[in-house]
Amino acid sequence: MTIEPKQASVAIVGAGDYIGGAIAKRFARAGYLVQAGRRNGDKLQPLVDEIEAEGGRIAARGLDARIPEDVTAFLAEAEAAAPLELVVFNIGANVNFPILETTDRVFRKVWEMACFSGFVTGREAARIMLPRQRGKIFFTGATAGLRGGKGFAAFASAKFGLRAVAQSMARELWPQKIHVAHLIIDAGVDTAFVRDLIAKREGPDALETLDPDRLMPPGAIADAYWDLFNQPRTAWTFEQEIRPYGETW
Amino acid sequence: MKPLAIITGVGPGTGAALVRRYAQGGYRVAMLARDVGRLDELAREVPDSFALPCDVGDPDALHAALDQAAAAGGPVKAIVHNAVGGAFGNFLDVDPSVLEANFKINVMALYHIARWAVPHMEAEGGSIIVTGNTSAERGKALFAGFAPTKAAQRILAESIARQLGPKGIHVAYLVIDAVIDVPWTRQRFPDKPDDFFIQPADIAAEAFHVAHQPKSAWSFRTEIRPAGEVW
Numbered sequence: 052m053t054i055e056p057k058q059a060s061v062a063i064v065g066a067g068d069y070i071g072g073a074i075a076k077r078f079a080r081a082g083y084l085v086q087a088g089r090r091n092g093d094k095l096q097p098l099v100d101e102i103e104a105e106g107g108r109i110a111a112r113g114l115d116a117r118i119p120e121d122v123t124a125f126l127a128e129a130e131a132a133a134p135l136e137l138v139v140f141n142i143g144a145n146v147n148f149p150i151l152e153t154t155d156r157v158f159r160k161v162w163e164m165a166c167f168s169g170f171v172t173g174r175e176a177a178r179i180m181l182p183r184q185r186g187k188i189f190f191t192g193a194t195a196g197l198r199g200g201k202g203f204a205a206f207a208s209a210k211f212g213l214r215a216v217a218q219s220m221a222r223e224l225w226p227q228k229i230h231v232a233h234l235i236i237d238a239g240v241d242t243a244f245v246r247d248l249i250a251k252r253e254g255p256d257a258l259e260t261l262d263p264d265r266l267m268p269p270g271a272i273a274d275a276y277w278d279l280f281n282q283p284r285t286a287w288t289f290e291q292e293i294r295p296y297g298e299t300w
Numbered sequence: 301m302k303p304l305a306i307i308t309g310v311g312p313g314t315g316a317a318l319v320r321r322y323a324q325g326g327y328r329v330a331m332l333a334r335d336v337g338r339l340d341e342l343a344r345e346v347p348d349s350f351a352l353p354c355d356v357g358d359p360d361a362l363h364a365a366l367d368q369a370a371a372a373g374g375p376v377k378a379i380v381h382n383a384v385g386g387a388f389g390n391f392l393d394v395d396p397s398v399l400e401a402n403f404k405i406n407v408m409a410l411y412h413i414a415r416w417a418v419p420h421m422e423a424e425g426g427s428i429i430v431t432g433n434t435s436a437e438r439g440k441a442l443f444a445g446f447a448p449t450k451a452a453q454r455i456l457a458e459s460i461a462r463q464l465g466p467k468g469i470h471v472a473y474l475v476i477d478a479v480i481d482v483p484w485t486r487q488r489f490p491d492k493p494d495d496f497f498i499q500p501a502d503i504a505a506e507a508f509h510v511a512h513q514p515k516s517a518w519s520f521r522t523e524i525r526p527a528g529e530v531w
Contacts, residue, residue, distance in 0.1 A: 225527045238517075264515040271517035278509065285495055286478075286502035286524040289531075293517040297466045300520075 054185075056082030060133040062126055063087050064116050064172045065142035069242045070191065072098045073269035074139055077277050079107030083136065086129035088114030116142055116168035123175050130179050137280060138176035140169045141191045144209060147202040158205045165209035170216045173231070177220065180229050187230040189276055190217045194237045194292075194300075221289045230287050232279050237294035238267035267295055302348065304374040306366065308332040308356050308409065309383030310339060313482040314431065317500035318380050319346055321508045327378060330369035332356060356383045357404040359412050366416050376420035378511055381410050382431045387445030394445035406449040407456055414460050418469070425468035427511035430457045431503070434477050434531075454521075461520050470518050472510045476503055477525035498526055 061078040065071050066087035075085045079102045087095055092113025102109045110132060114125050129135055144165035148157065173188055180186030195203055196210035214233055221231035239245045245266060249257050275293050282288060294300055305327035309315045319329050319342055329349040331339050339351035350372065354365040370376055385405035387398045414428060435443050436450040454473050461471035479485050481497035489496065506524050513519060525531060 222531070225529075228527060230527070267516045271514055274514075275517060282524075283499075283502055285498050285526045286506060287527055288506075288522065288524055291519055291522060293513070293519055296468060296470065296515040296518050300462065 054134060054136060057084075058133055059136040060084040060086055060129045061137045061139070062129040062135060062176075063139045063141060064114065064122065064125070064168070065089060065140065065191075066095065066098065066111070067141070068094070069240055069269040070236075070272050071139075071141045073273035074141065074276055075109065076102060076105075076107070077270070077273035078137070079109055080105065081277070083108075084129075084133045085109040086125070086132070087111040088116070088125050090115055116140075116172060117163045119171045119175075122168070122171045126172075126175050126179060134183070135176065135179055135186060137187045137189065138172060139189045139191070139276065140172045140213075142168055143191070143193070144206060145193070145195075146206055148205065149202055150204055153205050158208075161205040162209045162212070165206065166212035166216070169213045173216055173220050177224060177229065181224075181227060184228040187232070187280060188220065188224075189231075189279065190214075190233045191272075192217070192233045192235040192290075194235060196233075196235065218289070225287065225289075228284065230279075230282070230284075232288060233290045234272070234275055234279065235290065235292040236267065236272060237292055237298060237300055239265070239295075240272070241266035241268050262297065264295055265297060267293070301374045302326060302328045303377035304328050304330060304369065305378040305380070306330045306332065306369050306376065306413075307380045307382060308413070309381070309431075310342065311335070312338060313480050313500045314476075314503050315382050316342055317504035318382060318507060319349055321501070321504035322378065322380075323347060323349055325508055325512075328374055330365075330372070332362075332365055332369075332383070356409040356413075357385065357401060359408070362409060362412055363416065366413065370420060375424065376417060377424070377426045379413060379417055379426070379428045380431065380507060380511075381413055381428070383409060384431070385446075385449070388442055389445065390442060391444035399445050399448070402446055402449045403452070406453045410453055410456055414464075414471070418464070418467075421469050422467055425470070427470040427472070428457075428460070428464075429507045429511050430454075430471075430473050431507065432473055432475055434475060436473070436475060458520065465518065468515070470511065470513070472519055473521050474503070474507055474510065475521065475523040477523055477531055478529055495526060496528060498524065 061083045066089050079085045095111035099111050144161045176188045195207040196214040199207035217233040305322040307318050310331040310333040323346045336353045343351045352365040354361040356362050385402035435447040436454040439447040457473045478498035
């Protein structure tokens with residue numbers, strides 16, 4: 052059964068400035084109707100403008116993925132516009148605190164944002180896709196999902212949890228023809244925040260002489276998702292890790 | 301001049317598919333395996349491919365073949381170590397010499413190949429892909445004559461990857477968690493549907509894909525399996 056991109060939608064939960072936006076653009080370019088959500092809906096306008104200027108289609112709104120009813124409504128809107136072929140969960144919560152400074156509140160909030168929201172998104176995507184035994188659900192992961200580094204008790208426990216959700220879902224849904232995958236990004240992603248950090252730690256000249264392949268462009272992540280999306284059902288990947296060639300790992 | 305790909309373990313399944321995929325991708329392909337007849341047939345079928353019959357478990361023969369490949373073929377840009385020595389059965393029945401022989405093919409050959417490859421690849425970069433399966437990650441009963449060597453192979457590839465990555469040489473380990481669609485598996489599983497099996501061409505496509513990832517987004521461990529596989 053073939054579904055043309057023009058007749059299908061792709062939903063991104065956590066369509067931020069960098070990775071989320073790049074994923075949105077990649078799939079819009081391929082002809083899909085993109086449904087983009089992030090907590091601050093106003094921040095989506097530049098993405099909408101960019102995609103529409105290129106002739107792509109996008110519906111965008113504020114979304115609080117910690118609220119199950121909001122996620123359900125968001126995905127229902129996408130599905131109503133065109134059958135959902137892909138849902139990407141792309142919300143992070145990268146914070147670092149020494150253990151004694153990791154408050155109950157921080158632990159719960161990080162878990163809610165990076166793990167619980169992912170679980171809700173996955174479940175509600177599955178609910179839509181299972182009846183037609185078709186579709187893909189991808190989760191953006193991090194090495195913190197495999198390894199608890201110093202100061203990452205809150206973040207790593209949430210990412211470990213998200214990975215568990217993805218794994219459990221994959222084992223259950225793959226036989227029902229729904230491709231669940233977990234993409235681990237082991238990289239400094241090329242964002243203003245990361246560049247600032249480099250300038251602070253290594254001096255302002257560091258940015259002038261920066262190796263072009265040291266940071267990971269958001270587009271590389273979008274391309275990795277695109278490749279996973281196009282895998283044949285006889286050769287699916289659940290977990291893939293990507294890192295710049297010079298990354299210490 | 302076309303870049304050269306060297307592929308070991310060129311049998312009729314995955315190996316042949318790798319040869320075809322790399323040739324289609326613009327490489328000249330040097331094919332290493334023991335079965336001369338099969339290699340010659342492939343050399344006739346695939347443009348710009350040539351046969352180098354050898355036992356990769358024999359370091360002297362391996363080195364001779366590698367040097368011959370480089371001399372004949374152009375800049376060495378890609379290697380796929382797909383040769384494998386296997387054993388299945390109760391370890392009380394599997395002779396110790398079998399485990400040692402498998403270690404030579406699965407681990408030592410990779411060690412020799414990688415050491416040989418570095419001077420060829422360090423200037424312009426390149427890729428070394430190693431094919432494996434879940435025996436590289438766990439030791440199931442009846443796999444004691446095989447799994448330890450695949451686990452060692454994976455760790456060896458990991459050590460090499462961490463060292464060579466910053467030098468622009470992409471080392472990756474492809475876990476093929478599947479029954480591969482070849483005549484003997486079809487005989488072994490006569491009642492299974494087509495999509496129970498993984499296609500050699502799918503494996504080759506993934507190996508080629510990983511070998512050509514952009515430098516800002518390399519994978520080391522990559523896995524593929526059919527949707528219905530229990531894992």
